[in-house]
Amino acid sequence: MDVLDIAVGVLRCEEEICLSLRQKHQSHADHWEFPGGKIEAGESIDEALKREFIEELGVQTDNWQPLIEIPWVYDKKGEEVSVRLHVYQTYDFDGTPHGKEGQLVRWFNQNELRELTFPQANQGILTALELGDRYAISGRFADSEDFSARLDKVLSDGIKLIQLRAKGLDEAEVLKLAQDNIDAIHKAGAKLMLNGTPEWLAQTRADGIQLASNQLFEYDSRPIGKDKLLGASTHNAEELTQALKIDADFILLSPVLPTATHPDMDALGWEAFAEMVKEIPVPVFALGGMKTELLNQAKLNGAQGIAAISEFWK
Ligand SMILES: Nc1nc2c([nH]c(=O)n2[C@@H]2O[C@H](COP(=O)(O)OP(=O)(O)OP(=O)(O)O)[C@@H](O)[C@H]2O)c(=O)[nH]1
Missing domain, CATH: 3.20.20.70 (Aldolase class I)
Known part of the structure; x- marks a missing residue:
């Protein structure tokens, strides 16, 4: 099975984390997600994150640090889709994040995240954010x-x-x-x-x-x-x-x-x-x-x- 490599970015500001709401036409509609998307051919994870944050949120980002890598298999209309989420985090950004593709974008306090609905694969991201190293x-x-x-x-x-x-x-x-x-x-x-x-x-x-x-x-x-x-x-x-x-x-x-x-x-x-x-x-x-x-x-x-x-x- 082909694996889709996805760059996922946890953008942080003090105790808060920036999330986007997935739109009606997307899989996992109305689920919150950490912004990001598919890594394009020839792109590094860092390049993909910087590109996605400009395209989706209109912010320049830097200093991305690895948080966790998540292999997951989703069922998409009866077909198995295998993804690998490469999750990175940073506090380093310029600009005010806003939904450039019409999506809702919001900052949440880290301790509010457990109340929200995320795609299933994100449970490991939430835990990784809560536990120290x-x-x-x-x-x-x-x-x-x-x-x-x-x-x-x-x-x-x-x-x-x-x-x-x-x-x-x-x-x-x-x-x-x-x-x-x-x-x-x-x-x-x-x-x-x-x-x-x-x-x-x-x-x-x-x-x-x-x-x-x-x-x-x-x-x-x-x-x-x-x-x-x-x-x-x-x-x-x-x-x-x-x-x-x-x-x-x-x-x-x-x-x-x-x-x-x-x-x-x-x-x-x-x-x-x-x-x-x-x-x-x-x-x-x-x-x-x-x-x-x-x-x-x-x-x-x-x-x-x-x-x-x-x-x-x-
Ligand atoms: N950006 C992002 N993607 C996530 C998260 N959690 C998670 O399972 N994913 C999955 O990773 C893939 C992201 O791909 P994408 O952002 O480039 O694609 P898309 O929404 O157009 O994908 P779609 O074809 O699934 O609708 C989706 O299958 C999505 O469900 C997350 O927190 N952020």
């Missing part, structure tokens, strides 16, 4: 006071996504840790993922659950509501497929590099990681041997960012 997983701690102190350090480092993982503790102890620390996490504008079950999640104000790879196969469909985040931990193609089947919002793929936490597992390496991520329409964090200085390399290989225990949990 560093995901801290809790490691060792002596007691609850020590946990809070280490968590404070993570938050003061500006990390916005944290997983509470405490394998030695029972349900009541994990839930208590979540309850005792959730206000500090939310105050810092961060989100808490529980390494646990949907039942645990229901008893807390945590923002989502992170399912271990073996848990993924306990479900045939998404085990929690859309108002919470579903993270899936994976190591191979089979687990990735299952993660998508149960509608995970984002994925951890590991081990990318050798890691002391799982010395028995072979590392994937960046090349295999990038190949696998290319097939995934939601954000994927690289895990295993990750260090802050590898963040750019992770992004170049298609990752949302890096996840780590020892690098972030000091």
Whole structure:
């Protein structure tokens, strides 16, 4: 099947994002979209974005940075159409965006986006915009006071996504840790993922659950509501497929590099990681041997960012 390569641009101004409403004669009529369009033969993604923003919105743009790449297959009047959305973002533009093709163009605050109707493939873009590029997983701690102190350090480092993982503790102890620390996490504008079950999640104000790879196969469909985040931990193609089947919002793929936490597992390496991520329409964090200085390399290989225990949990 031929794949249509589409350049998609997230134009940002402080907390706001510029969207266009698709018109009656287009597919996905009356859905909001990030402006963009098909990449023409011989054009780079950057050139396509600059051209589309002049043609559709009358603005000059620059400094486009990659956000996420989304492979998707749409059904168009009974025929399968395969697209690859190359999603980039920028804050750098000149002029006032307006609908040059008669379309409605509007700025929305980022936290209004979940209320709007988008083409289905855009779910991964919304998640990519909401999650940061560093995901801290809790490691060792002596007691609850020590946990809070280490968590404070993570938050003061500006990390916005944290997983509470405490394998030695029972349900009541994990839930208590979540309850005792959730206000500090939310105050810092961060989100808490529980390494646990949907039942645990229901008893807390945590923002989502992170399912271990073996848990993924306990479900045939998404085990929690859309108002919470579903993270899936994976190591191979089979687990990735299952993660998508149960509608995970984002994925951890590991081990990318050798890691002391799982010395028995072979590392994937960046090349295999990038190949696998290319097939995934939601954000994927690289895990295993990750260090802050590898963040750019992770992004170049298609990752949302890096996840780590020892690098972030000091
Ligand atoms: N520009 C843009 N396209 C998107 C988004 N999400 C998404 O699935 N797409 C899909 O990517 C394709 C965009 O192609 P286009 O903008 O050049 O073409 P078009 O509207 O004339 O396409 P059509 O032939 O599907 O009506 C469409 O199939 C569209 O549904 C998005 O946020 N922005």
